[in-house]
Amino acid sequence: MDAYQIAYTANERAPAVPQWLNKGDNAWQMTASTLVGIQSMPGLVILYASIVKKKWAVNSAFMALYAFAAVLICWVLVCYRMAFGDELLPFWGKGAPALGQKYLVIRARVPESRHRVTTDRYETTEPFFPMASLVYFQFTFAAITLILLAGSVLGRMNIKAWMAFVPLWLIFSYTVGAFSLWGGGFLYHWGVIDYSGGYVIHLSSGIAGLTAAYWVGPRLKSDRERFPPNNVLLMLAGAGLLWMGWSGFNGGAPYAANIDSSIAVLNTNVCAATSLLVWTSLDVVFFGKPSVIGAVQGMMTGLVCITPGAGLVQPWAAIVMGMLSGSIPWVSMMILHKKCSWLQQ
Numbered sequence: 001m002d003a004y005q006i007a008y009t010a011n012e013r014a015p016a017v018p019q020w021l022n023k024g025d026n027a028w029q030m031t032a033s034t035l036v037g038i039q040s041m042p043g044l045v046i047l048y049a050s051i052v053k054k055k056w057a058v059n060s061a062f063m064a065l066y067a068f069a070a071v072l073i074c075w076v077l078v079c080y081r082m083a084f085g086d087e088l089l090p091f092w093g094k095g096a097p098a099l100g101q102k103y104l105v106i107r108a109r110v111p112e113s114r115h116r117v118t119t120d121r122y123e124t125t126e127p128f129f130p131m132a133s134l135v136y137f138q139f140t141f142a143a144i145t146l147i148l149l150a151g152s153v154l155g156r157m158n159i160k161a162w163m164a165f166v167p168l169w170l171i172f173s174y175t176v177g178a179f180s181l182w183g184g185g186f187l188y189h190w191g192v193i194d195y196s197g198g199y200v201i202h203l204s205s206g207i208a209g210l211t212a213a214y215w216v217g218p219r220l221k222s223d224r225e226r227f228p229p230n231n232v233l234l235m236l237a238g239a240g241l242l243w244m245g246w247s248g249f250n251g252g253a254p255y256a257a258n259i260d261s262s263i264a265v266l267n268t269n270v271c272a273a274t275s276l277l278v279w280t281s282l283d284v285v286f287f288g289k290p291s292v293i294g295a296v297q298g299m300m301t302g303l304v305c306i307t308p309g310a311g312l313v314q315p316w317a318a319i320v321m322g323m324l325s326g327s328i329p330w331v332s333m334m335i336l337h338k339k340c341s342w343l344q345q
Contacts (some may be wrong), residue, residue, distance in 0.1 A: 013133045020107050021043045022128030028257035029133045035248025036140035038241055044147045046152055047238025054230040056155040062236050063154070063162050070166045071143040079142070079170055080135050082094055090186040093179045098180075104132040109251060127255040137252055140173055144249075152209030156219050169208065177204045196264070198255035198308025200275035232292055239296045246303050250310035264311035267318040268303065273309075274322025275302025297333070301325040311344050 017023075041064070049061035071079075078095040085093035108127045116122065127134070146166055155163075177200045180187040187199075194200055229235050251265040279298025281291045305325035306318055313321070 005123045018107075018122060019128070020128055022256075025127060026129035026133055027257045029129050029137055029252060029255065029263070030128070032248035032252025033133070033140050035245045036137070036144060036252065037068075037245075039245030039249065040064060040140070040144045040147045043238050043240070043241030043245055044144070044151075046234055046244060048151065050231040050234035050238060051229045052154050053227065057230055059159055059256060060150075060154045062159060063150045063157075065145040066159070066163060067150060067166050068143050070163070071146055071170055071216065072139055074167050074170050075139045075142055075334075076135065077173050082171070082175040083142075084134075084138065084183045087184070088236055090181045091176050092185075093175070094184055095175075096319075098131075098135050105130050107131070108134040108255070110134075125255075129255075134255070138178075141197060141249075142170060142178070145174055145197075145205045146170060148202070148205040149212065152213045153216050156216050157212075165212075167168040173208060174200075174204065193308075193312070195309055195311050196250045196307050198304075202304050217222060230292065232239045235296065236292065239299060243269075243299055243303065246272070250307060254311060260311045264314075267313060269317055270315055271306035271318040271322040271325065272299050272302040274319050275299065275305065275326035278323050278326030279330050282327065282334075286334070294330075297329070298326045301329045 045061045045064045048064055049057040052060050052249055076098050078097065080098040082088075082093045082095040085096060086096045107312070108131045110125045110127065146169065149169070150162070157165075179185045181192055181200055193201070204223050246268050247265045250268045251261045253264060254260040276295050276298040279301070280295050283289065283291045283294045302322045302325045305321050306313075309321075310318075
Protein backbone atom coordinates (compact mmCIF):
# COMPACT_ATOMS: atom_id res chain seq x y z
CA MET A 1 0.00 0.00 0.00
CA ASP A 2 1.20 3.47 -0.86
CA ALA A 3 2.42 5.14 2.35
CA TYR A 4 0.73 8.40 1.36
CA GLN A 5 -2.73 6.87 0.79
CA ILE A 6 -3.70 5.92 4.31
CA ALA A 7 -7.43 6.34 3.73
CA TYR A 8 -7.54 4.28 0.55
CA THR A 9 -6.93 0.67 -0.44
CA ALA A 10 -4.14 -0.38 -2.75
CA ASN A 11 -6.50 -0.53 -5.72
CA GLU A 12 -8.31 2.70 -4.98
CA ARG A 13 -6.97 6.15 -5.77
CA ALA A 14 -8.81 9.45 -5.35
CA PRO A 15 -8.11 12.02 -8.09
CA ALA A 16 -7.34 14.69 -5.46
CA VAL A 17 -4.67 12.51 -3.81
CA PRO A 18 -1.60 12.44 -6.08
CA GLN A 19 1.34 10.15 -5.42
CA TRP A 20 3.42 12.84 -3.72
CA LEU A 21 0.74 14.17 -1.32
CA ASN A 22 1.27 13.50 2.39
CA LYS A 23 -2.08 13.98 4.09
CA GLY A 24 -0.53 14.59 7.50
CA ASP A 25 1.76 17.36 6.26
CA ASN A 26 -1.05 18.94 4.24
CA ALA A 27 -3.50 18.76 7.15
CA TRP A 28 -0.96 20.34 9.51
CA GLN A 29 -0.09 23.07 7.01
CA MET A 30 -3.75 24.04 6.61
CA THR A 31 -4.23 23.89 10.39
CA ALA A 32 -1.18 26.07 10.96
CA SER A 33 -2.46 28.52 8.33
CA THR A 34 -5.80 28.73 10.13
CA LEU A 35 -4.08 29.32 13.48
CA VAL A 36 -2.04 32.18 12.00
CA GLY A 37 -5.19 33.60 10.40
CA ILE A 38 -6.96 33.47 13.79
CA GLN A 39 -4.18 35.63 15.21
CA SER A 40 -5.36 38.41 12.91
CA MET A 41 -9.04 37.57 12.54
CA PRO A 42 -10.35 37.81 15.22
CA GLY A 43 -7.27 37.97 17.51
CA LEU A 44 -5.80 41.37 16.70
CA VAL A 45 -9.20 42.75 15.70
CA ILE A 46 -10.37 42.13 19.29
CA LEU A 47 -7.07 43.19 20.87
CA TYR A 48 -6.89 46.48 18.98
CA ALA A 49 -10.55 47.34 19.54
CA SER A 50 -10.28 46.75 23.28
CA ILE A 51 -6.83 48.14 24.08
CA VAL A 52 -7.47 51.65 22.71
CA LYS A 53 -9.87 54.31 23.96
CA LYS A 54 -13.53 53.66 23.26
CA LYS A 55 -13.75 56.43 20.64
CA TRP A 56 -11.15 54.63 18.51
CA ALA A 57 -12.39 51.06 19.00
CA VAL A 58 -14.41 50.62 15.81
CA ASN A 59 -11.84 52.35 13.59
CA SER A 60 -9.01 50.24 15.04
CA ALA A 61 -10.91 46.99 14.57
CA PHE A 62 -11.87 47.93 11.03
CA MET A 63 -8.25 48.71 10.13
CA ALA A 64 -7.32 45.12 10.99
CA LEU A 65 -10.38 43.64 9.27
CA TYR A 66 -9.78 45.62 6.07
CA ALA A 67 -6.08 44.73 5.97
CA PHE A 68 -6.84 41.01 6.23
CA ALA A 69 -9.21 41.09 3.27
CA ALA A 70 -7.18 43.50 1.11
CA VAL A 71 -3.94 41.58 1.57
CA LEU A 72 -5.59 38.31 0.51
CA ILE A 73 -6.84 39.70 -2.79
CA CYS A 74 -3.56 41.47 -3.57
CA TRP A 75 -1.68 38.31 -2.58
CA VAL A 76 -3.40 35.96 -5.03
CA LEU A 77 -3.54 38.57 -7.83
CA VAL A 78 0.14 39.48 -7.92
CA CYS A 79 2.03 39.56 -4.62
CA TYR A 80 2.61 35.87 -3.87
CA ARG A 81 4.69 35.37 -6.96
CA MET A 82 6.47 38.69 -6.39
CA ALA A 83 7.59 37.22 -3.04
CA PHE A 84 8.03 33.54 -3.97
CA GLY A 85 8.05 33.36 -7.76
CA ASP A 86 10.71 33.50 -10.46
CA GLU A 87 13.44 36.08 -9.99
CA LEU A 88 13.04 39.48 -11.62
CA LEU A 89 15.68 41.27 -9.54
CA PRO A 90 17.90 39.99 -6.70
CA PHE A 91 15.31 41.36 -4.27
CA TRP A 92 12.05 40.92 -6.21
CA GLY A 93 10.14 38.22 -8.03
CA LYS A 94 8.06 38.40 -11.18
CA GLY A 95 4.52 39.33 -10.23
CA ALA A 96 1.74 37.12 -11.60
CA PRO A 97 -1.59 35.69 -10.44
CA ALA A 98 -1.70 32.63 -8.19
CA LEU A 99 -5.28 31.73 -9.06
CA GLY A 100 -5.15 29.14 -11.83
CA GLN A 101 -5.88 25.52 -11.00
CA LYS A 102 -2.87 24.25 -12.93
CA TYR A 103 -0.62 26.35 -10.71
CA LEU A 104 -2.34 25.69 -7.39
CA VAL A 105 -2.60 21.88 -7.61
CA ILE A 106 1.06 21.23 -8.43
CA ARG A 107 3.47 20.23 -5.69
CA ALA A 108 4.67 23.19 -3.64
CA ARG A 109 8.22 24.48 -4.04
CA VAL A 110 10.25 26.37 -1.42
CA PRO A 111 12.57 28.80 -3.25
CA GLU A 112 14.71 29.48 -0.19
CA SER A 113 15.79 25.82 -0.10
CA ARG A 114 17.54 25.87 -3.50
CA HIS A 115 21.02 24.44 -3.05
CA ARG A 116 23.87 23.18 -5.22
CA VAL A 117 24.21 19.41 -5.47
CA THR A 118 26.95 19.26 -8.12
CA THR A 119 28.77 21.87 -10.13
CA ASP A 120 25.93 22.22 -12.64
CA ARG A 121 22.94 20.80 -10.77
CA TYR A 122 20.67 22.38 -8.14
CA GLU A 123 17.87 20.97 -6.03
CA THR A 124 14.90 22.64 -4.36
CA THR A 125 12.95 21.22 -1.44
CA GLU A 126 9.39 20.35 -2.37
CA PRO A 127 6.97 19.81 0.55
CA PHE A 128 4.41 17.03 0.33
CA PHE A 129 1.43 19.32 -0.19
CA PRO A 130 0.04 21.44 -3.06
CA MET A 131 0.93 24.99 -3.94
CA ALA A 132 -2.50 26.15 -2.75
CA SER A 133 -1.58 25.30 0.85
CA LEU A 134 1.68 27.24 0.59
CA VAL A 135 0.00 30.25 -1.01
CA TYR A 136 -2.55 30.50 1.81
CA PHE A 137 0.01 29.87 4.56
CA GLN A 138 2.24 32.66 3.30
CA PHE A 139 -0.78 34.94 2.90
CA THR A 140 -1.53 34.70 6.62
CA PHE A 141 2.04 35.83 7.32
CA ALA A 142 1.71 38.80 4.98
CA ALA A 143 -1.64 39.77 6.51
CA ILE A 144 -0.46 39.74 10.10
CA THR A 145 2.57 41.85 9.13
CA LEU A 146 0.29 44.65 7.94
CA ILE A 147 -1.98 44.28 10.96
CA LEU A 148 0.97 44.41 13.37
CA LEU A 149 2.10 47.55 11.57
CA ALA A 150 -1.37 49.04 12.16
CA GLY A 151 -0.74 48.93 15.90
CA SER A 152 1.72 51.82 15.51
CA VAL A 153 -0.91 54.20 14.15
CA LEU A 154 -4.06 53.24 16.03
CA GLY A 155 -6.09 56.30 16.93
CA ARG A 156 -4.22 58.65 14.62
CA MET A 157 -4.63 57.45 11.03
CA ASN A 158 -7.59 58.06 8.77
CA ILE A 159 -9.20 54.85 7.52
CA LYS A 160 -9.12 56.10 3.89
CA ALA A 161 -5.38 56.67 4.14
CA TRP A 162 -4.99 53.18 5.60
CA MET A 163 -6.98 51.67 2.72
CA ALA A 164 -4.48 53.11 0.25
CA PHE A 165 -1.44 52.32 2.41
CA VAL A 166 -2.09 48.57 2.77
CA PRO A 167 -1.74 47.45 -0.89
CA LEU A 168 1.09 49.89 -1.58
CA TRP A 169 3.18 48.73 1.38
CA LEU A 170 2.46 45.08 0.63
CA ILE A 171 3.60 45.42 -2.99
CA PHE A 172 6.61 47.70 -2.57
CA SER A 173 7.91 46.66 0.85
CA TYR A 174 6.75 43.28 2.12
CA THR A 175 7.32 41.40 -1.13
CA VAL A 176 10.85 42.80 -1.34
CA GLY A 177 11.79 41.53 2.11
CA ALA A 178 10.06 38.19 1.60
CA PHE A 179 11.72 37.49 -1.76
CA SER A 180 15.14 38.67 -0.58
CA LEU A 181 15.17 36.08 2.19
CA TRP A 182 12.46 33.44 1.79
CA GLY A 183 12.12 33.62 -1.98
CA GLY A 184 15.76 32.76 -2.65
CA GLY A 185 16.92 36.37 -3.12
CA PHE A 186 20.21 38.01 -2.25
CA LEU A 187 19.88 37.77 1.55
CA TYR A 188 19.28 34.04 1.29
CA HIS A 189 22.42 33.67 -0.83
CA TRP A 190 24.36 35.66 1.76
CA GLY A 191 23.46 32.97 4.29
CA VAL A 192 20.90 34.92 6.34
CA ILE A 193 18.54 32.63 8.28
CA ASP A 194 15.06 33.68 9.38
CA TYR A 195 13.23 30.68 10.75
CA SER A 196 9.71 32.12 10.83
CA GLY A 197 9.60 35.85 10.26
CA GLY A 198 11.89 37.66 12.67
CA TYR A 199 13.22 39.83 9.86
CA VAL A 200 10.60 39.48 7.13
CA ILE A 201 7.66 40.12 9.46
CA HIS A 202 8.57 41.60 12.82
CA LEU A 203 11.57 43.73 11.92
CA SER A 204 9.93 45.05 8.77
CA SER A 205 6.60 45.82 10.48
CA GLY A 206 8.40 47.41 13.43
CA ILE A 207 10.54 49.72 11.30
CA ALA A 208 7.62 50.56 9.02
CA GLY A 209 5.40 51.19 12.05
CA LEU A 210 7.98 53.52 13.59
CA THR A 211 8.35 55.39 10.29
CA ALA A 212 4.59 55.64 9.80
CA ALA A 213 4.08 56.86 13.36
CA TYR A 214 6.74 59.54 12.85
CA TRP A 215 5.17 60.88 9.65
CA VAL A 216 1.58 60.62 10.85
CA GLY A 217 2.54 62.51 13.99
CA PRO A 218 1.74 62.13 17.69
CA ARG A 219 -1.69 61.90 19.25
CA LEU A 220 -3.18 64.84 21.10
CA LYS A 221 -1.48 65.61 24.39
CA SER A 222 -4.63 64.76 26.34
CA ASP A 223 -4.75 61.33 24.69
CA ARG A 224 -1.10 60.64 25.46
CA GLU A 225 -1.41 61.47 29.16
CA ARG A 226 -4.00 58.79 29.89
CA PHE A 227 -4.51 55.83 27.60
CA PRO A 228 -6.52 53.13 29.41
CA PRO A 229 -7.95 50.13 27.50
CA ASN A 230 -11.70 50.35 27.04
CA ASN A 231 -12.26 46.65 27.79
CA VAL A 232 -9.63 44.67 29.72
CA LEU A 233 -11.37 41.29 29.44
CA LEU A 234 -11.69 41.53 25.67
CA MET A 235 -8.06 42.66 25.51
CA LEU A 236 -7.05 39.44 27.28
CA ALA A 237 -9.24 37.39 24.91
CA GLY A 238 -7.52 38.93 21.89
CA ALA A 239 -4.10 38.39 23.46
CA GLY A 240 -4.97 34.76 24.14
CA LEU A 241 -5.92 34.18 20.51
CA LEU A 242 -2.65 35.80 19.47
CA TRP A 243 -0.65 33.53 21.80
CA MET A 244 -2.36 30.28 20.80
CA GLY A 245 -2.24 31.16 17.11
CA TRP A 246 1.52 31.60 17.35
CA SER A 247 1.87 27.81 17.56
CA GLY A 248 0.78 27.72 13.93
CA PHE A 249 3.01 30.69 13.15
CA ASN A 250 6.21 28.93 14.20
CA GLY A 251 5.02 25.33 13.99
CA GLY A 252 4.09 25.65 10.32
CA ALA A 253 7.44 27.11 9.25
CA PRO A 254 9.15 23.72 8.57
CA TYR A 255 6.41 22.98 6.00
CA ALA A 256 5.91 19.52 7.51
CA ALA A 257 4.47 17.80 10.56
CA ASN A 258 7.92 16.80 11.78
CA ILE A 259 10.14 16.96 14.87
CA ASP A 260 11.26 20.50 14.06
CA SER A 261 7.66 21.75 14.18
CA SER A 262 7.14 20.06 17.55
CA ILE A 263 10.24 21.72 19.03
CA ALA A 264 9.21 25.06 17.54
CA VAL A 265 5.75 24.93 19.13
CA LEU A 266 7.22 24.03 22.54
CA ASN A 267 9.89 26.75 22.35
CA THR A 268 7.29 29.33 21.31
CA ASN A 269 5.13 28.74 24.35
CA VAL A 270 8.05 28.39 26.78
CA CYS A 271 9.56 31.72 25.70
CA ALA A 272 6.22 33.54 25.80
CA ALA A 273 5.41 32.25 29.28
CA THR A 274 8.88 33.11 30.61
CA SER A 275 8.74 36.62 29.17
CA LEU A 276 5.28 37.23 30.63
CA LEU A 277 6.39 36.10 34.10
CA VAL A 278 9.59 38.17 34.01
CA TRP A 279 7.71 41.33 32.94
CA THR A 280 5.06 40.80 35.62
CA SER A 281 7.69 40.14 38.30
CA LEU A 282 9.53 43.35 37.42
CA ASP A 283 6.25 45.28 37.70
CA VAL A 284 5.73 43.85 41.20
CA VAL A 285 9.31 44.50 42.34
CA PHE A 286 9.52 48.12 41.11
CA PHE A 287 5.89 49.30 41.23
CA GLY A 288 4.45 47.14 43.98
CA LYS A 289 1.73 45.49 41.89
CA PRO A 290 1.36 43.51 38.65
CA SER A 291 -0.15 44.99 35.50
CA VAL A 292 -2.42 43.09 33.15
CA ILE A 293 -1.32 45.32 30.25
CA GLY A 294 2.28 44.62 31.23
CA ALA A 295 1.61 40.89 31.18
CA VAL A 296 0.23 41.15 27.65
CA GLN A 297 3.23 43.21 26.58
CA GLY A 298 5.59 40.63 28.08
CA MET A 299 3.77 37.83 26.28
CA MET A 300 4.06 39.63 22.94
CA THR A 301 7.76 40.45 23.31
CA GLY A 302 8.42 36.80 24.12
CA LEU A 303 6.57 35.59 21.05
CA VAL A 304 8.40 38.02 18.81
CA CYS A 305 11.78 37.18 20.34
CA ILE A 306 11.55 33.41 19.81
CA THR A 307 10.22 33.59 16.25
CA PRO A 308 13.53 33.86 14.30
CA GLY A 309 14.92 30.77 16.05
CA ALA A 310 11.93 28.79 17.33
CA GLY A 311 12.90 25.63 15.47
CA LEU A 312 16.65 26.18 15.80
CA VAL A 313 17.29 26.52 19.55
CA GLN A 314 16.87 24.19 22.51
CA PRO A 315 14.11 24.77 25.11
CA TRP A 316 16.59 25.97 27.74
CA ALA A 317 17.67 28.67 25.28
CA ALA A 318 14.01 29.60 24.82
CA ILE A 319 13.84 30.29 28.57
CA VAL A 320 16.93 32.50 28.35
CA MET A 321 15.42 34.35 25.39
CA GLY A 322 12.20 34.79 27.36
CA MET A 323 14.12 36.30 30.27
CA LEU A 324 15.80 38.77 27.94
CA SER A 325 12.60 39.64 26.05
CA GLY A 326 10.77 40.21 29.32
CA SER A 327 13.45 42.42 30.87
CA ILE A 328 15.13 44.49 28.14
CA PRO A 329 11.88 45.89 26.66
CA TRP A 330 10.59 46.44 30.20
CA VAL A 331 13.59 48.62 31.04
CA SER A 332 13.28 50.58 27.80
CA MET A 333 9.53 51.19 28.25
CA MET A 334 9.25 51.63 32.00
CA ILE A 335 12.56 53.27 32.90
CA LEU A 336 14.25 54.86 29.90
CA HIS A 337 11.00 56.09 28.33
CA LYS A 338 9.89 57.79 31.53
CA LYS A 339 13.31 59.38 32.04
CA CYS A 340 13.31 60.71 28.49
CA SER A 341 9.80 62.09 28.96
CA TRP A 342 10.88 63.81 32.19
CA LEU A 343 13.93 65.36 30.51
CA GLN A 344 11.78 66.71 27.64
CA GLN A 345 9.55 68.46 30.18
